[in-house]
Amino acid sequence: MILNHPGCPIGNTVSKLTRSEAKRQAIVDAARDIFIEKGYGESSMDDIANRANVSKRTVYNHFPGKDALFGSIIEGECDKAMESVAKRMAYCEEDIEGTLREFAARFLDIIYSPDGVKLFRTIVAEADRFPELGTVFFQAGVCPAQFHAQEYIAKMMDQGRLRKDDPEKAATLLFCLIKGDMHYKLLLCFQEEASPEELTALIDDALEMWMRAYAPAS
Amino acid sequence: MILNHPGCPIGNTVSKLTRSEAKRQAIVDAARDIFIEKGYGESSMDDIANRANVSKRTVYNHFPGKDALFGSIIEGECDKAMESVAKRMAYCEEDIEGTLREFAARFLDIIYSPDGVKLFRTIVAEADRFPELGTVFFQAGVCPAQFHAQEYIAKMMDQGRLRKDDPEKAATLLFCLIKGDMHYKLLLCFQEEASPEELTALIDDALEMWMRAYAPAS
DNA sequence: CAAAGTAAACTGCACCGTGTAGTTTACTTC
DNA sequence: GAAGTAAACTACACGGTGCAGTTTACTTTG
Numbered sequence: 382m383i384l385n386h387p388g389c390p391i392g393n394t395v396s397k398l399t400r401s402e403a404k405r406q407a408i409v410d411a412a413r414d415i416f417i418e419k420g421y422g423e424s425s426m427d428d429i430a431n432r433a434n435v436s437k438r439t440v441y442n443h444f445p446g447k448d449a450l451f452g453s454i455i456e457g458e459c460d461k462a463m464e465s466v467a468k469r470m471a472y473c474e475e476d477i478e479g480t481l482r483e484f485a486a487r488f489l490d491i492i493y494s495p496d497g498v499k500l501f502r503t504i505v506a507e508a509d510r511f512p513e514l515g516t517v518f519f520q521a522g523v524c525p526a527q528f529h530a531q532e533y534i535a536k537m538m539d540q541g542r543l544r545k546d547d548p549e550k551a552a553t554l555l556f557c558l559i560k561g562d563m564h565y566k567l568l569l570c571f572q573e574e575a576s577p578e579e580l581t582a583l584i585d586d587a588l589e590m591w592m593r594a595y596a597p598a599s
Numbered sequence: 600m601i602l603n604h605p606g607c608p609i610g611n612t613v614s615k616l617t618r619s620e621a622k623r624q625a626i627v628d629a630a631r632d633i634f635i636e637k638g639y640g641e642s643s644m645d646d647i648a649n650r651a652n653v654s655k656r657t658v659y660n661h662f663p664g665k666d667a668l669f670g671s672i673i674e675g676e677c678d679k680a681m682e683s684v685a686k687r688m689a690y691c692e693e694d695i696e697g698t699l700r701e702f703a704a705r706f707l708d709i710i711y712s713p714d715g716v717k718l719f720r721t722i723v724a725e726a727d728r729f730p731e732l733g734t735v736f737f738q739a740g741v742c743p744a745q746f747h748a749q750e751y752i753a754k755m756m757d758q759g760r761l762r763k764d765d766p767e768k769a770a771t772l773l774f775c776l777i778k779g780d781m782h783y784k785l786l787l788c789f790q791e792e793a794s795p796e797e798l799t800a801l802i803d804d805a806l807e808m809w810m811r812a813y814a815p816a817s
Numbered sequence: 818c819a820a821a822g823t824a825a826a827c828t829g830c831a832c833c834g835t836g837t838a839g840t841t842t843a844c845t846t847c
Numbered sequence: 848g849a850a851g852t853a854a855a856c857t858a859c860a861c862g863g864t865g866c867a868g869t870t871t872a873c874t875t876t877g
Contacts, residue, residue: 400871401826420724422640426862436828438864447862506638506724508788515787523783554808557775565741569733570726590772594812618847619850643837654852655839665838 405443407433413454417499421451421507451507456517458500462491463522470529477537478592484530485559485584491522492560493575498567505568527552544595551595558587623661625651631672635717639669639725669725674735676718680709681740688747695755696810702748703777703802709740710778711793716785723786745770762813769813776805 398406411433415424426447430437444450469487473480491497504514531552537543543551561583566572575583616624629651633642644665648655662668687705691698709715722732752773753766761769779801784790793801 399826404827420727425860427860436830437862438829439827441863442826502723502726505720505786508720508786509638512788515784515789518787519784519789550804553780554776554804557778557780557805558772560775562771562775566733566737568723568726569736570730571733571737586768586772587775590812594808622851644839645837654854656841656853657851659839660850 404433404435404439408435408440408443408450409454409457412450413458416451416454417458417496417503420503421447421510448511452511452514455500455504455507455511455514459504459514459517459521462497462500463518463526466491466522466526470526472533477542478588480533481530481555481591482584482588484526484533485588486580488526488556488559489580489584492564493567493580495574498564502568527556530555541597544598546595555587555591558591559584561587622651622653622657626653626658626661626668627672627675630668631676634669634672635676635714635721638721639665639728642669666729670729670732673718673722673725673729673732677722677732677735677739680715680718681736681744684709684740684744688744690751695760696806698751699748699773699809700802700806702744702751703806704798706744706774706777707798707802710782711785711798713792716782720786745774748773759815762816764813773805773809776809777802779805 408429412424412429415429415432418424426437426440429450430440433440440450444453466487470484471480473483492501501518504511504518508515531548534543534551534555535548538545538548538551563572563575563579563583567575626647630642630647633647633650636642644655644658647668648658651658658668662671684705688702689698691701710719719736722729722736726733749766749770752761752769755761756763756766756769781790781793781797781801785793
């Protein structure tokens with residue numbers, strides 16, 4: 382399976398699409414919506430073509446097949462959703478809890494968003510058929526975000542402002558806590574969505590406990 | 600969708616199946632294997648009939664359709680996998696950490712088992728089409744297991760042997776920790792399986808931190 | 818500058834082969 | 848007689864392909 386850039390070629394500005402580029406973008410947009418909404422198996426190329434207002438023939442002119450289109454789309458979505466997470470996790474040396482709260486909030490913005498939940502569910506659903514997408518998901522976002530936090534935690538530990546421990550372990554446990562129990566519930570449609578208040582409470586509880594456990598030893 | 604008991608009618612012993620009951624059980628066994636292995640969409644009734652060594656006509660004699668068969672199977676699997684978790688979580692008043700470790704191990708036995716991961720992935724994948732299965736999963740196992748731990752934690756808090764807090768919150772956070780980060784990795788095929796050593800380490804880390812955070816206030 | 822030409826992309830259609838859930842039918846087995 | 852069998856059937860749906868004709872955006876020519 383070849384993973385190509387799904388949308389417009391690099392270097393083009395939005396305002397100057399050739400006909401071909403515009404069509405390709407329409408296909409990508411339609412495919413993204415339909416794949417995320419219905420998953421791989423229940424999405425049809427006819428539906429995608431119709432929603433993109435192109436002929437199916439044209440879809441095949443741009444993409445060699447359904448597999449390639451799906452892989453391309455999902456990879457693009459992973460990159461898009463997660464690439465900004467680590468970049469938006471701002472440091473503040475003064476306020477450890479505030480910083481970690483910021484990390485948590487940025488991370489949950491993505492994984493608890495309706496689109497994020499659907500993307501995750503889609504990747505899980507197709508994990509057997511497209512196992513590399515799980516890797517993409519982790520390497521695009523989760524690993525960098527967690528590593529970012531780990532580096533920060535290591536620095537705070539070095540300064541004696543957090544209890545000394547393996548920073549990787551501490552970051553892992555922190556992320557377990559901030560993921561919370563609601564994410565599984567959303568995945569399984571046991572709960573419809575998480576309100577901002579619920580997410581704030583989740584972060585509060587997780588952070589309070591984590592800070593308690595990692596307070597500098599007395 | 601009618602959720603019926605998929606296997607033999609209640610009251611029968613294994614050694615005395617009628618022909619019809621034996622056939623039904625064969626269908627259930629085959630369907631379970633195939634649905635868990637391939638998910639709903641990629642499983643065919645022809646395959647199920649072949650694997651059960653029955654005619655497809657017979658499958659339809661026992662189950663009204665593919666939907667009903669799937670729902671029935673998955674519900675049965677949830678009950679079977681999870682019903683024993685809470686029951687096998689043994690109490691020990693003397694040793695809090697040992698008790699919680701036992702709870703954790705019993706819980707992880709199920710959700711980290713290859714079959715457990717596959718079951719979970721299947722339910723996630725079909726969450727849109729069969730949203731009630733997520734509810735079954737949570738109500739059959741996760742909620743009782745967590746509630747069991749919560750009751751124990753409440754008792755220990757009352758005795759002043761754990762730091763006073765909302766027992767439900769404490770149990771929730773504990774379960775977030777013991778679920779660990781590996782479960783998502785298994786779901787996404789980012790990791791193939793979790794070794795017993797990895798699970799032990801996971802429990803150790805989680806418990807150590809949780810106990811630290813919930814040590815009685817000095 | 819307008820007309821003619823060109824190449825690329827697109828369209829719509831028909832088609833192919835395959836797979837599927839569900840149904841029917843005539844027969845066999847217990 | 849109830850349950851099961853095997854085979855065939857039905858009615859779709861789907862991914863993918865080839866092709867003639869059309870459209871579009873650009874270039875060339877007079």
